[in-house]
Amino acid sequence: MKKQWLSLALGVVTATGGFLDAGTIATSGEAGAxxxxxxxxxxxxxxxxxxxxxxMVGRFTAVSQKTYADxxxxxxGFKFYLLPLSSELIAESLMLTAEIGGIAIALSLFxxxxxxxxxxxxxxxxxxxxxxxxxxxIENGPAILGLLTLSFIAxxxxxxxxxxxxxxxLWHPQIQSGNLADYLYLVxxxxxxxxxxxxxxxxxxxxxxxxxxxxxxxxxxxxxxVGMSFGSVGSMALVFLAAMVLQPLNMTSNTLGELxxxxxxxxxxxxxxxxxxxxxxTCLGAALEVVLGVSYNISQGFGWEWSEGKKPVEAARFNLVxxxxxxxxxxxGLLGIDPLxxxxxxxxxxxxxxxxxxxxxxxxxxxxxxxxxxxNGRFTNIAVICILVIAFIVALVSLPLExxxxxx
Amino acid sequence: MDMSNVREDHTFSIADILDGQLETSDEIEIGRVAxxxxxWREDGQLVLTNLITxxxxxxxxxxxxxxxxxxxxxxxxxxxxxxxKEVEQYGxxxxxxxxxxxxxxxxxxxxxxxxxxxxxxxxxxxxx
Numbered sequence: 134m135k136k137q138w139l140s141l142a143l144g145v146v147t148a149t150g151g152f153l154d155a156g157t158i159a160t161s162g163e164a165g166a167x168x169x170x171x172x173x174x175x176x177x178x179x180x181x182x183x184x185x186x187x188x189m190v191g192r193f194t195a196v197s198q199k200t201y202a203d204x205x206x207x208x209x210g211f212k213f214y215l216l217p218l219s220s221e222l223i224a225e226s227l228m229l230t231a232e233i234g235g236i237a238i239a240l241s242l243f244x245x246x247x248x249x250x251x252x253x254x255x256x257x258x259x260x261x262x263x264x265x266x267x268x269x270x271i272e273n274g275p276a277i278l279g280l281l282t283l284s285f286i287a288x289x290x291x292x293x294x295x296x297x298x299x300x301x302x303l304w305h306p307q308i309q310s311g312n313l314a315d316y317l318y319l320v321x322x323x324x325x326x327x328x329x330x331x332x333x334x335x336x337x338x339x340x341x342x343x344x345x346x347x348x349x350x351x352x353x354x355x356x357x358x359v360g361m362s363f364g365s366v367g368s369m370a371l372v373f374l375a376a377m378v379l380q381p382l383n384m385t386s387n388t389l390g391e392l393x394x395x396x397x398x399x400x401x402x403x404x405x406x407x408x409x410x411x412x413x414x415t416c417l418g419a420a421l422e423v424v425l426g427v428s429y430n431i432s433q434g435f436g437w438e439w440s441e442g443k444k445p446v447e448a449a450r451f452n453l454v455x456x457x458x459x460x461x462x463x464x465x466g467l468l469g470i471d472p473l474x475x476x477x478x479x480x481x482x483x484x485x486x487x488x489x490x491x492x493x494x495x496x497x498x499x500x501x502x503x504x505x506x507x508x509n510g511r512f513t514n515i516a517v518i519c520i521l522v523i524a525f526i527v528a529l530v531s532l533p534l535e536x537x538x539x540x541x
Numbered sequence: 542m543d544m545s546n547v548r549e550d551h552t553f554s555i556a557d558i559l560d561g562q563l564e565t566s567d568e569i570e571i572g573r574v575a576x577x578x579x580x581w582r583e584d585g586q587l588v589l590t591n592l593i594t595x596x597x598x599x600x601x602x603x604x605x606x607x608x609x610x611x612x613x614x615x616x617x618x619x620x621x622x623x624x625x626k627e628v629e630q631y632g633x634x635x636x637x638x639x640x641x642x643x644x645x646x647x648x649x650x651x652x653x654x655x656x657x658x659x660x661x662x663x664x665x666x667x668x669x
Contacts, residue, residue, distance in 0.1 A: 199633070206560050206573065207633050211602045265663050436562050436573030438650065444665025446654040452664075453653050 148187065148360020153282055153367055154419030155235035155389070156228065156326030158412060159476040161368045162392035164319050165375025167385050169299055171306025173372055175320045179327035180365035182520040184357050185513055186491075189498050190333045191353035194340040197503040201337045202433035204497050214434055217330070217493060220486040221430060225331055227479035229423045229462040233259060234472025235416030238389045242409035248390075252466050259420045260459040263428075264452065268342045268441040271421050281414065282367035284396070284407045289373050291399035299376055314534035321528035322477045325484030327368075328524065331426030333494060338429040342440060350507070371395070389473045428455040481535070484528035487521050558592070562634040563623070563646060571647030574635065575599045578622065592628075592635075594646050595620035621645045 164172035194200060199207075206214045234248065236255035241248040262271060289295070308316050345353070374395040384391065389412065396404035425441070431454050432439035438448040445452040495517055498509045561574045575598035578591040597620050601608035623637065623644060630636035641647060659666040 203562070203633075207562075210560055211573075211575070211599055215603065264661075434573075436570055437647075438570050445661070446658050446664050446666045449650045449653040449658055453657060456661075 145356055145360040145363065148356055148364060151332065151418065151422060152183070152327070152361055152364020153411075153415040154326070155231045155412075155416045155472060155476040156322070156329070156419075156480045157368050158235070158371065158392065158415065159231075159389060159473045160319060160323045160326045160480060161371040162375045162379070162387060162389075162395065163473070163477065164323065165372040165377075165395075166379035166387060166392075167312070167319070168306055168308065168316060169302035169376040169380055170295070170372065171302045171308070171316075172319055172323060173303055173369060175323040176327070176365060176369050176372065178520060178523070179324050180361060180368075182324070182328045182517065183332070184361045185517055186328060186494075187332065187336060187361060188354050188357035189494070189509065189513070189517075190336050191340055191345070191357065192350060192507055193498060193503065194337040195345040195349045195353060196347050196505060196507050198341070198346075199337075199503065200341060200429065200433050201333045201494060201497075202430045204503060205493050206434045206436075208497060208500070209493055213493070217490045218430065218434060220489045221330060221334075221427060224479060224483045224486055225423050225427050226458070226461050226465060227475060227482065228329070228331075229420060229427075229458065230465040230470075231472045231476035231479055232416045232420035232423060233462055233466060234475065235389055235412055236420065238472060239409045239413035239416065242390055242393060242405065242412070248472075249469060253463065256459055256463050256466070259417065259424060260456065262417075262421055263424045263455050263459070264445060266441070268339065271418075271425070271441065272339060281407060281411050282364075282370070284400075284404075284411070285367060285370035285374055288396050288399040288404060289370060289377070292374075292377050295373055295377060302376070314531055317527050317531035318477070318481060318535045321484040321524060321531050322480040324520070324524040325480035325482070325487070325528065326476070328487065328491075328520070329423075329483055330487070330490035331423050333426075333490075334430040335422045335426035338425070338433070338439070342442065347507075374399075387473060388471055389476075392473075424455050424458055427458055428452075481528050481532055484524040485532060487524045487528075491517070491521055557631070557633075558635065561632075563592070563594070563637060564634050565637045565639060565641040565644065566629070567640045569641035569647070571641055571644060571650070575602065589625050591622040591624055593620065593622055 161176070164175075190201060193204075197204070202214075205217060233252060233255045236258065237248040237251040240246075240251045240255060244251070306316070340349075371392075375392065378395040378398045379385075379387065379392070382394075384394070393405050393408040393412075396408040398404070400407065428451055429439055431437075432448070432451040435450075437450040439451040440448055495509075495514065497503055499514065501508055555577060558577060559574055563571050563573060565571060572594045574592045575595060576593040577589055578593055579587050579589045582588055597608060597611045597615055597617065600611040621644075623646060627637050627639065627644075628635050629638045637644065654664070654666060658664040
C-alpha cells in the first residue's frame, strides 16, 4: 500500500511536469500579454481534454498491454499507420526544435551567452539523456524540478493579485478588430500545446516500461486528474502573471526570455532565476518526451526492439531513430527561428492534425477486443470529439490568417 | 492453409497475421509481417507458405504502383521470408520457434550496432 502511494505521488509530480513545456509557456505568456485573462477558458478546455486523454491512454495500455502505436498498426494496417506517423513527424520535429530552443534560452538567461550558441549544447544534453538515462530518471527528474512552476503563484501573490478590472477579461475578453486572427491562433495553439499526441505514444510506452496492469486503473485515474490539474494551475498562473506585468507594458510580441520579466518584476533576480529554472526543466522534460515518443512510435509501428532499459546496441534501430531525430531538430534549429514563435506555430500545426492523430485512438478506446468492459463511456467520447472539432476548426481558420498577415 | 500448428479453438483471418508482431523464442522483437505469400497446390488448394517482410512489400501495401518502382531500386535486397511453419503461436504477436540470430529478418539491428552505434560512446557495444 505504501508503495502504491509513493508511486501515486511520483505519478502526480510527473504529470505536473509533463503538462508544461515550451509550447504551454509560450502560449500562456503570449495569451496573458495580449489578451489579459481572455484565454483562460481555452486553458481550462485544454486541461479537461488532456485529463481525459491521459486517463484513456493509461487505461488502454494497462488493460490491453499494447501501446498506442502497436494498436494502430495492428488494427488499421500499415497504409493507415503512415498518416498519424507522418503528421507526428512533421509537427514534433518543429516542437522538438522549439523545446531545445527553450532549454538554450534558459541556459542563456543563466550565463548571458547568446542562445544561438547554446542551442547545440542543449541538443547534446537532450540526446545524451535519451541515449543513456534510465526511464525513471527521465520521467521523474525534470518533473520534480517542474514543481518550481508553483513559484509563479508566489509571483502573483507578491504583486497583490489581479485587479478587479483585469478579472473582468475572464468572461469579457478585449479583442480589438484587427486582433481576432491573433486570438483564434492562440486558442488553437493553447489546445495544440496541451493536447500533444506525443504524450499518447510516450505515456503508453511508459506504462509498459513500468509494468502497469489492470490493477493500476485507479492509480491511473487519480494521477491523470490531480497531476494535469496541478500542471494546469502553473500554466494559468503564467497567464495571470503575463497579464499583470507584460500587458500594461504593451509587450505583445515577446521572446521566451522576455516572458521572464513577468517573474522578475515581483521577485527580482530570484524571480528571473526561478523562471529560467522552470524554462530549463520543463523544456528538457518535454524534449525528452517528444524524442522518445516519436522513437517509440516508429519502433513499435515497425515492430523493432525498443526500451530505455536496454543498452543502445540491444535496441539499435530505436536508438538510431532517436539520434537522427535530434539531428533533424539541430538542422531545423540552424534556421535560427525564435523558439517562442516556433512553439506557437508547431502547437497550431498539432491542433490542425489532432483529428488525424486522435480519431484512431477514439476508435480503439471503444473496441472491446482491446479493453473488454473498460471501453469509453458516452460522455468521454462526446467530450473528446467536441474538443477535437473545436481545435481543428480554430487551427484551420487562424493558420492561413496568421501566415499571410505575418503574425504578431 | 496448414492449421496443424494452430490451437483448434482459434480461427484466424489473414488480417490477424498481416501487420502482426514477430517475436523470436529469445523474446526479441524482430519486425512486423508486411505481406503473406501463398501458392496454388495441384489439388486446387490455396496454401499460405511464407511471411514476408521488407520495404518492397510495405510499398506494395500502400499502392500497387509503388511495388515495381521499389523493386527496380532495391532489387529484392531487403526482402525476407519466414516459412509459416516457423510460427509456434498465433495472435497479435506471432511467436517464432527459433532465436533472433537464426532469422534474416531484423539483421539490420546487428548491422546498425556493428557499423554505426559502436562508434558512439556509451552504446554498450562489445565485440562478440
